[in-house]
Amino acid sequence: MFALSTSWNAKLHYSGEKIIKEIAEIGFEAIELSFSLTKKIVKQIKDRKLVKIVSLHNFCPIPDGISRNKALPDVYSLSSPDEDIRRMALRFTKRTILTARQLEAKAVVLHLGRVEIADYTRELIALKLKGNKQVNKFKTLKEKMMIERKKNAPIFFDSTYKSLKYLSNLAFNEGIKLGLENRFYYREIPNYQELQILLDNFSKKNTFFWYDTGHAYIQEKLGFDKVSDYLDNLGEKILGAHLHDVINLSDHKAPFTGEINFNNLKILKDDKILKVIEVHQPVTKEQIIYAKKKLEEVSN
Numbered sequence: 001m002f003a004l005s006t007s008w009n010a011k012l013h014y015s016g017e018k019i020i021k022e023i024a025e026i027g028f029e030a031i032e033l034s035f036s037l038t039k040k041i042v043k044q045i046k047d048r049k050l051v052k053i054v055s056l057h058n059f060c061p062i063p064d065g066i067s068r069n070k071a072l073p074d075v076y077s078l079s080s081p082d083e084d085i086r087r088m089a090l091r092f093t094k095r096t097i098l099t100a101r102q103l104e105a106k107a108v109v110l111h112l113g114r115v116e117i118a119d120y121t122r123e124l125i126a127l128k129l130k131g132n133k134q135v136n137k138f139k140t141l142k143e144k145m146m147i148e149r150k151k152n153a154p155i156f157f158d159s160t161y162k163s164l165k166y167l168s169n170l171a172f173n174e175g176i177k178l179g180l181e182n183r184f185y186y187r188e189i190p191n192y193q194e195l196q197i198l199l200d201n202f203s204k205k206n207t208f209f210w211y212d213t214g215h216a217y218i219q220e221k222l223g224f225d226k227v228s229d230y231l232d233n234l235g236e237k238i239l240g241a242h243l244h245d246v247i248n249l250s251d252h253k254a255p256f257t258g259e260i261n262f263n264n265l266k267i268l269k270d271d272k273i274l275k276v277i278e279v280h281q282p283v284t285k286e287q288i289i290y291a292k293k294k295l296e297e298v299s300n
Contacts, residue, residue, distance in 0.1 A: 002292055002299075003030035003054045005242070005278040007252075010036050011068065012281070016044025024050045026285050027292065032109070032276045033060045036071045046103055054274050055107040055179070055240060056100045063092040078163040079113025079156040079189050086159055089113070093167055100176045107177045107239055107274060109210050112164070112189045112198075115156045117148040119187040124222050125249045142223065149187055153194075160189050164202060172206045179210030179239045179274075182230060184218065184251070192225040199237050208239030211267065212278075214251030215242075217260050221249060231267070240274030241267055243295065252280040254287035256294045268299040275299075 004023050013019045019041070023031055032055045033042065039061040045053070062071045076089035093110070100108050120141050127134040127141070164178075171178050180190060180198060190198055199209060209230075216227045244251055245258030255262050255277065267273050277291060 001030055001275070002028070002243075002295055003032050003052075003274070003276045004028045004288065004292075005032040005034050005057070005276050006037065007032075007034040007057075008277075008279050008281070008283060008288070010034050010041075014041075016041040016046075017048050020045050020048055020050045026289055030054050032057060032278070033103075033105075035059055035062070035073045036068050037061055038068065042099065042103075053103045053105045055105055055109055055276060056096055056103070057109045058096045058111065059092045060096050060099060063088070073111035074113055074188075077113035078110070078167075079115070079160040081155050081159050086163060090163060090166060093163075094170060097167070097171050097174055097176050101174045105176070107179050107210075108171065109179045109181055109240070109242075110167075111181060111183065112160045113156065114185070114188045115149050115153045117145070117152050117187050119185050120145050121185045121187075121222070124186075125218070128222065129248060145186055153189075157189060157194060160194075161198070161201075164198060164207065168202045168205050168207050176206070177239055178202075178207045180207065181210040181242070182212050182215050182219070182225070184212075184215045186219070186222075186224060192229050195234070199234065203237055209234050209237045210240050210242070211238050212242040212244075213255075213260055213262075213265070214244045214246050214253075217246050218249055218251060235267065238267060238270075238273055240276060242276055242278040243291075244278050252278065252283075254279050254283045255291040257287060257291075262295065263298055265298070268295060 009022055030052045035057045042061045078089045080086045096108050127138040219225045220227050243255050245253040245255050245260050247253050247258040
């Protein structure tokens, strides 16, 4: 079964009923609640019971005092060395986990924060798209960011580790699984090596890998972590996947409209893995319906 993330249409509506009605009308029986939903909207979705909720994307509902247009998965960072900020991140992640239990969802998807350095991922993408004329500038900027991240990462990774130790115990007691998502921006945590460490230490309980197709593809195209490392070495630890395509290094497109070969994506055939189509506007209903049909064909 394929679920659709409310990231597709949540910001178009102020009513939980309208959000899930639109999703149900295009053939989905399951959804993931995204990170731009208020407590009121989450309650409306729960009360309507039109679709099954398989997962929640932290923070859900939105942290108190944050508007919908400023809601982000790491508006409070789980990797922050600032204990006040980290406590806020833990507080609202805990609320997401408890909400997941109340909604009878299986999993919570986590962004684990970032190394606080200047990030040039978008600049690298722009240079990559310009081709050979910008090769030297690309290499120089990439090397600069890699050096800065390596130098500054330990203190932020330590905070991430502390945060996950608390959250893993909490989620285990609540019967909720945690999915650690591979990220888009290079400065974000975890990269491949950090993910390995976290899974080695926490996967015996209830902490797993949440594979994002678009993020992995773009990171590989920029010369960072490889898609094969994630899928070949961590495949058995995958809890769920965000499925979206990439066109010209721009992600969250409908599967089968871009550059990713979903026909060869073996995890689609694994019934144990939660599969969530995570597309953004302006992806159309027709593109989503077609993507769902094609993904179902590949998974059979």
